[in-house]
Amino acid sequence: MADTFYGWTPPDVDAALFNDSNCGIAAQWLSAVINSRYNDTDLSDPPLMATYQYITALVPSGGELPTFGQVAQWLAVGSDNSTLYEAMVQFPYGYCPAEMCEKLVWDGDGDLAGVGVLVVYYLAAMFSTLYFVLISSDQFEPFRALEYHHRRWNWIVAAFHETVQAFLDTGLIFSIAMLIASVYRHGSSRMHPDKSHSIYQLTNATYIGIFSIFPPVLLQIVSPNRRRRRIRAFLWLVAIVLAVVLTALYYSLETNADKVLNLLDRESAVSDFIWELNCEPLDLRQGLDDALITALVILIVNFLPWAYHIFVPRTVRHSIRDRSCIGRLNTTKPGRHGRDWWKYVLTIVRTTDGAICCSMMWALLGLFTKYRSVVLSVMGPENANTEWSFAQVFALATWVPVAIDLCTIYIYGAKEGLEGKVSENFKVVANDNNDRKSSNGGGGGGIDGPNDVDYSNLDPYQIVPAQTKSAATSHYDAVSNDTQMQYVGSGGQFADGQYNNGVFSSNDNSNNSNNSNNTVPYGGNMSYDTTHYGAGGAGNVVGQFAPQQYAPQQFAPQYDQSMTKEPMEEVQLMGQYVQPMQAGQPVQQVQQVHQVQQVQPEQYRSNTVSSVQTHGSGQSTQPVTYEYMPQDPAAMHGGVQQ
Incomplete structure (x- = not known):
């Protein structure tokens, strides 16, 4: 005689409705049972509602439907060693894989x-x-x-x-x-x-x-x-x-x-x-x-x-x-x-x-x-x-x-974008030894000549390239290649914008270039409003402005990196001014050079441009002169006291 639970007899396994229409309910029940065992609640909190729905769906047509209490008693007492219970487990596991996977309590990853x-x-x-x-x-x-x-x-x-x-x-x-x-x-x-x-x-x-x-x-x-x-x-x-x-x-x-x-x-x-x-x-x-x-x-x-x-x-x-x-x-x-x-x-x-x-x-x-x-x-x-x-x-x-x-460097340019990431104690300089030709925003940061300059409204700094001639000598050239300034003295040092004792001479490219009278000694510590660039010259040119002070596009000075403490990036304007030296005049020592005041690029305009050339006769041409906008009271108009 079959066991009864509060007067209810479970259906026979062969008569139970284990078919596809009950796959969803069966998968839901098995998933709940597995989850209760995983959480150790199968005894204290068994899935009673899921069991009741599953048992009710299995009762064949004309069979006796159980009550909730009868199903609870069967689950607590009669499920052990029950063929019906084993069939209830095997059915969704073996015949309803899709529903089982969907109802499975599984976190994934x-x-x-x-x-x-x-x-x-x-x-x-x-x-x-x-x-x-x-x-x-x-x-x-x-x-x-x-x-x-x-x-x-x-x-x-x-x-x-x-x-x-x-x-x-x-x-x-x-x-x-x-x-x-x-x-x-x-x-x-x-x-x-x-x-x-x-x-x-x-x-x-x-x-x-x-x-x-x-x-x-x-x-x-x-x-x-x-x-x-x-x-x-x-x-x-x-x-x-x-x-x-x-x-x-x-x-x-x-x-x-x-x-x-x-x-x-x-x-x-x-x-x-x-x-x-x-x-x-x-x-x-x-x-x-x-x-x-x-x-x-x-x-x-x-x-x-x-x-x-x-x-x-x-x-x-x-x-x-x-x-x-x-x-x-x-x-x-x-x-x-x-x-x-x-x-x-x-x-x-x-x-x-x-x-x-x-x-x-x-x-x-x-x-x-x-x-x-x-x-x-x-x-x-x-x-x-x-x-x-x-x-x-x-x-x-x-x-x-x-x-x-990426966005910052694209908007402001490579130099400005990178300088924004370092403190004010440092500055970003371009590597002109790079073999890639580009502008301030270019691939390698290297610049070959004035024709390679790229000006953009996106970048407040406009790079004027520095042309390198010979690595054996240090030479500067304002506009033309006629006069090269070669450092020949001892003791000349460029440190934090100050020039110490040293001698510069002019190497003229003319036929009569061997003129020792063009050698001019400089004494004292001449302080300039520059950071890493020192002063130097030959005869009539004694100075150089940092690129932050002037930004004319007419100049492409030439330089050798051995003249400075650090590699120079943007040499845009050179020139302090002395009065022309006549032949036969004794070489006089420069006593003082005026301090250079900062002039914004938009306040500058060039008036005349002429390279300083010292010929064999000793007669030199007029130096480069400039005219500044009247709203700049600190602008220099040349002159070195002798």
């Missing part, structure tokens, strides 16, 4: 697959791709034949050149943080298997950890790598070690069945077990594993040259290069690109390598996005992957400083 962090991944990929494309293209000087477009290109690409270092540091630190979190998740799953560590979450940790390396790899390929090389090499070493450890931990799950069973053989892992068996998109999981292997191969190939330059001493590298056929050809074979043909080849190789890394990065991100969307469709709308959390909102701020730097 909001930390690595949430909406906010997915946006962070795409921002990193898009920014790094944009940097790589623009900086790589700039190596080939696009729009070279179109002057206006070339200037525009230089201005735009300068923002990327000058912020790539900061972006690389940020991306590298972000990648290391992701790798540390991923390794910790794997380690915690082995040390604390009683906690919830699903294989799905471990897969996400491995995949995203490896993906996060590719944006900084792209930036490293196009980065000049001139600053903080040791620190960055150490960061790359940390990232590489973490990537190796993470990969080993992940693939140990596929080669060691005991570790997998250790994750699933617990009460809290029932949902994970059901997910892995019925819900996991296995075809996409296999695609993730294949992409992961390909990505690791690419990273290993990029790691080899890095290890060569880091661990092999420089002297050994130079010796290998000089003795190799590449080193000999690079110094002997002119080739189409001159003697820098090997540098050109390396540029092509780096660009190709970057394109491969960029493609792999987007393949990883696209495949993960597809995998995430399939998981979301299987899980249903109620899961952590579709919800915003505090950490996801916080993660969006990762790339904000990079975007701010």
Whole structure:
């Protein structure tokens, strides 16, 4: 005789309505039972309402419907060793996989697959791709034949050149943080298997950890790598070690069945077990594993040259290069690109390598996005992957400083944008040794001549290029190349705008240029209203103004960097004035030079322009003279007291 519960007899298993129409109710009940066991509430708070709805749906037509109390008594007393209860568990598990996956109480992985962090991944990929494309293209000087477009290109690409270092540091630190979190998740799953560590979450940790390396790899390929090389090499070493450890931990799950069973053989892992068996998109999981292997191969190939330059001493590298056929050809074979043909080849190789890394990065991100969307469709709308959390909102701020730097340098120009990041104790100067031709906003910051000057309303500073002649002598030239000023004395020092004892002479290019009377001694500490530029001259020219004081576009002075404490960036106007020296007059010592007052560029206008030329006869032409606007009471009108 069948057991009764408050007068109600459960239906027979064969007669119960285990059909597709009851899949939703059955999946809801099993999910509630699993959740109560996971939370240890199966005895104190069993899912009575879900059980009542499920039992009622199973009663065949014409059968006796139970009351809520009868179902509660059956669940508390008669469910143990009940064939009906076993059938109720097996039905949704074996015949309703889609409904079971949708109703399963499963959190997913909001930390690595949430909406906010997915946006962070795409921002990193898009920014790094944009940097790589623009900086790589700039190596080939696009729009070279179109002057206006070339200037525009230089201005735009300068923002990327000058912020790539900061972006690389940020991306590298972000990648290391992701790798540390991923390794910790794997380690915690082995040390604390009683906690919830699903294989799905471990897969996400491995995949995203490896993906996060590719944006900084792209930036490293196009980065000049001139600053903080040791620190960055150490960061790359940390990232590489973490990537190796993470990969080993992940693939140990596929080669060691005991570790997998250790994750699933617990009460809290029932949902994970059901997910892995019925819900996991296995075809996409296999695609993730294949992409992961390909990505690791690419990273290993990029790691080899890095290890060569880091661990092999420089002297050994130079010796290998000089003795190799590449080193000999690079110094002997002119080739189409001159003697820098090997540098050109390396540029092509780096660009190709970057394109491969960029493609792999987007393949990883696209495949993960597809995998995430399939998981979301299987899980249903109620899961952590579709919800915003505090950490996801916080993660969006990762790339904000990079975007701010990029916009600032684009708006104000490279010089002004970078000077805004340092204190007033320092100033930004251009590297004129750079082989790239550009304006203040150009790719390398180097300037070749007046025709390469790019003026823009976006930049309050207008750079006038400095033409370098010979590195053997220090010479200045106001407008013309006729007179070169050569420092020949001892004791002449330029320090904080002061000139100490020294002798300057004029080297005239005329036929009768050997005139010792043109040597003029200077004594005392002549103080000027300049910062890093000293005073000097030959005969009639004794001074130089800092670029902050005057900005006429008519001058392109020439200089040698050995004349100053620091490399000079913008030499725009030279000239203090003495009265012309007649032949036969004794050389007199300059006693005092007037202080130079600051004059805004818009208050200046030139009246006459004439280079100072000292000829063999000793007669010199009139010096350069200027006229200033009357509203400037501090303007100088020339003159050195003798």
